[in-house]
Amino acid sequence: MKNLNILQTFSMALILSSCANTYNPLDDYTQLDRVAILETPDPDSTMIFPEEIVANGQYLVGLLGCGSCHTNGALVGAPVPNQLLAGSNIGIAYSNPLAVRNPGIVYPGNLTPDMETGIGSWSIGQIVTMVQSGLDNHNSQTIPVMPWPSYANITNDDAYSIAVYLKSLTPVRHLVPDNVSPRQPATAPFVHFGVYQSNEQLR
Numbered sequence: 101m102k103n104l105n106i107l108q109t110f111s112m113a114l115i116l117s118s119c120a121n122t123y124n125p126l127d128d129y130t131q132l133d134r135v136a137i138l139e140t141p142d143p144d145s146t147m148i149f150p151e152e153i154v155a156n157g158q159y160l161v162g163l164l165g166c167g168s169c170h171t172n173g174a175l176v177g178a179p180v181p182n183q184l185l186a187g188s189n190i191g192i193a194y195s196n197p198l199a200v201r202n203p204g205i206v207y208p209g210n211l212t213p214d215m216e217t218g219i220g221s222w223s224i225g226q227i228v229t230m231v232q233s234g235l236d237n238h239n240s241q242t243i244p245v246m247p248w249p250s251y252a253n254i255t256n257d258d259a260y261s262i263a264v265y266l267k268s269l270t271p272v273r274h275l276v277p278d279n280v281s282p283r284q285p286a287t288a289p290f291v292h293f294g295v296y297q298s299n300e301q302l303r
C-alpha cells in the first residue's frame with residue numbers, strides 16, 4: 101500500500117542517515133510509531149445495509165489503512181478513541197520537506213456519515229469514485245496523498261462495500277482544519293510525507 105511504502109521510505113532514510121557523521125537535516129525529524137492497521141469501528145446496528153457487504157467493507161477499510169490517516173492522532177501513533185475514521189486534526193505536508201520549506205498541507209477528512217462535518221451528503225457512487233479515482237463530490241481531483249492511485253484497481257464490488265460500510269457508521273461530529281495552500285503558514289500540526297535522499301554516498 102502506498103502509505104506503507106512511504107513509511108518504509110521514511111524509515112529507510114532514517115536508518116541510512118544514522119550512519120552519517122555529518123549533519124543531516126533528517127536528524128531534525130523523529131520517527132513516528134507505525135500504524136498500519138487500526139481497529140475499525142463497528143457499524144451502526146440500526147443500518148439497513150446487507151451484513152456481508154458491510155463486513156467486507158469493514159475488513160477492507162482496516163486492511164487498506166484508511167484509519168491510519170483519517171483518524172485523529174493516528175498519524176502520530178495514538179489514535180483518539182471514539183474518533184476512528186472521523187478525520188484528522190493533524191495534516192500531511194505533501195512534498196519533500198528538504199526541498200520545499202512551506203509545502204501545502206492536507207487534512208484527511210471525516211469519513212463518518214455526519215451531514216455537516218463528514219461524508220453524510222455523499223452518495224455511495226461518489227465515495228466509490230473517490231476511492232477508485234480520487235475525484236471528490238465536486239468532481240475535483242484530490243492530490244494523491246489520499247492514495248487513490250494505489251486503490252485504482254479495487255473491484256467495483258469491493259469499492260462499493262467500502263462505501264456501504266462507511267455509510268453504515270455512527271456519525272461523529274468532527275470538522276477537520278481547512279487545507280493549507282503551498283507557501284502559506286500552517287494553521288494546525290502536520291507531518292511530512294515525502295521522498296528523502298541521504299547526503300552520504302552509498303558504499
Ligand code: HEC
Pocket residue numbers: 103160161164165166167168169170192206207208209210211218219227230231236242243245246247251262279
Ligand atoms: C495516506 C493517508 C490516507 C489514506 C491511507 C487514506 N486517505 Fe482518504 N484522504 C487523505 C487526505 C489527505 C484527504 C484529503 C485530500 C484533499 O483534501 O485534497 C483524503 C480524502 C478522502 C475522502 C474525501 C473526504 C472529504 O471530506 O473530502 C474520502 C471519501 C476518502 N479520503 C476515503 C478514503 C478511504 C475509503 C480510504 C481507504 C480505502 C482512504 N481514504 C485512505 C488521506 C488518506
